[in-house]
Amino acid sequence: MDKIALGRTGLQVSRIALGGYPFGGLNRANNWDPWSAEGRKIAIATINRALDLGVNYIDTAPAYGKGNSETLIGEVMKTRRDECVLATKVKWEGYSKQATIDSVHDSLRRLHTERLDLVQFHGGMFTHEEYRHIVDGGPLDGLLELQQAGKIGFIGLTTEEPWTARPFLKHTEIAVLQLAYNFIYQSAARNVLDEAQAAGTGVVTMRTMTSGILQRAARYIAPEWLEHSNLYEICLKFVLSDSRVHSAIVGMRWPEEVDRNVALVETFKPALDFAVLPRMTAHVYEAEDTE
Numbered sequence: 001m002d003k004i005a006l007g008r009t010g011l012q013v014s015r016i017a018l019g020g021y022p023f024g025g026l027n028r029a030n031n032w033d034p035w036s037a038e039g040r041k042i043a044i045a046t047i048n049r050a051l052d053l054g055v056n057y058i059d060t061a062p063a064y065g066k067g068n069s070e071t072l073i074g075e076v077m078k079t080r081r082d083e084c085v086l087a088t089k090v091k092w093e094g095y096s097k098q099a100t101i102d103s104v105h106d107s108l109r110r111l112h113t114e115r116l117d118l119v120q121f122h123g124g125m126f127t128h129e130e131y132r133h134i135v136d137g138g139p140l141d142g143l144l145e146l147q148q149a150g151k152i153g154f155i156g157l158t159t160e161e162p163w164t165a166r167p168f169l170k171h172t173e174i175a176v177l178q179l180a181y182n183f184i185y186q187s188a189a190r191n192v193l194d195e196a197q198a199a200g201t202g203v204v205t206m207r208t209m210t211s212g213i214l215q216r217a218a219r220y221i222a223p224e225w226l227e228h229s230n231l232y233e234i235c236l237k238f239v240l241s242d243s244r245v246h247s248a249i250v251g252m253r254w255p256e257e258v259d260r261n262v263a264l265v266e267t268f269k270p271a272l273d274f275a276v277l278p279r280m281t282a283h284v285y286e287a288e289d290t291e
Contacts, residue, residue: 001054001266006246007202009154009175011085011117015240015265017057017204018050018258019251023072024065032253034068042254047076049255051083053262059178059204059249061089061122062107070110077112086113087176089122089158092139093130100142104151118176119143120156126164135171144173158206162188169199176202181245182210183238189279193244208248209235233264241270 003012023034023043033039047058060069070088077086088111090103104119121134134140134157146152156176159165168174169192177196181188185207196203209232218225225231239248252258278284 001056001262003056004246006085006204007175007196008200009118009202011154011202013057013085013247014055015247016055016236016261017059017087017247017249018047018055019206019249020058020060020069020073021064022069022251022253023047023060024063024067024069027253030253034065034072040072043072044075046252046255046258047073048080049258050252051076051080053258055258055262056084057087057204057247058084059087060111062103062110063089063091063122067106067110070107074110074112081113085117086111087118087120087156088116089120090139090143092121092123092134095139095142097138097142097145100139101146104143104146108151115151115153117153118156119146119152119154120158120176120178123157123159123164125161126159126167128167131164131167135168140171140173147173154202156202156204160207162192165192166195169195169201174201176204178204178206178249180207181205181239181242182207182214183235184210184214186279189242189274189277193242193275197244203245205239205245205248208239208250236261236264237268237270238274240265240268241272241274243273243275 001014003014006013026033034043058073060073062070088107090100121139143152143155147155154175155173156178157165157168157174158178160180162179165177179188179192193203215231218231239245250261278287
């Protein structure tokens, strides 16, 4: 699979990343239990399959199943650590510098590695006070100390509300943004993505497949979509069509999911760079008139 530089980090990453949430999330409706012996076996096979097919970016967090996701990924890292860019996260709310450092050391232990390529503040929506706590209250200093000690390569953050990540862009220490950006939630397209690109910040998408929200909504308002269209494929193609996005995180539970997604990435050629997709009425009119 082709690789792309993750912003100014220089890390070469695959266009899709293996998301670690499914390895810490129970889903009885789909007979998915990553704590069971069979579930653990399948999860490990999925991680190996992703690496086999060139998906070299793995993203996880200690919050995914209270460490279960990191533990499962760690089983594979015992023998294949050098084959991937490994990213995890750390809480920040109420965390001191030392609590941040301790959390990362716990992740290192579960992941069976001595170094992480990326550690991200695990966030949803940042208020001004929360931003100040991260940059001045200890958490950022904790990651910087770990970075200087060679325990982590780069620092990033995740956010459900992309516009709240804007203040962090002025901090060059923060090299990667993981943003909620997908077919139905496009707020990042009009501000943060352009600003991140200008700053050379790496951009990774979360909620790439809308976390199933689009598909669930379609059951009630347009069930024919589910019969005639692969909405998951549409969601992935949407994100892959935006040149400002370096890698798209996709949660995959079974090896065959990896096969399908890798095949799509390797064959899909965007018809338009969605960085220039019109997103205001006047711009849509202008595009129509031009065409």
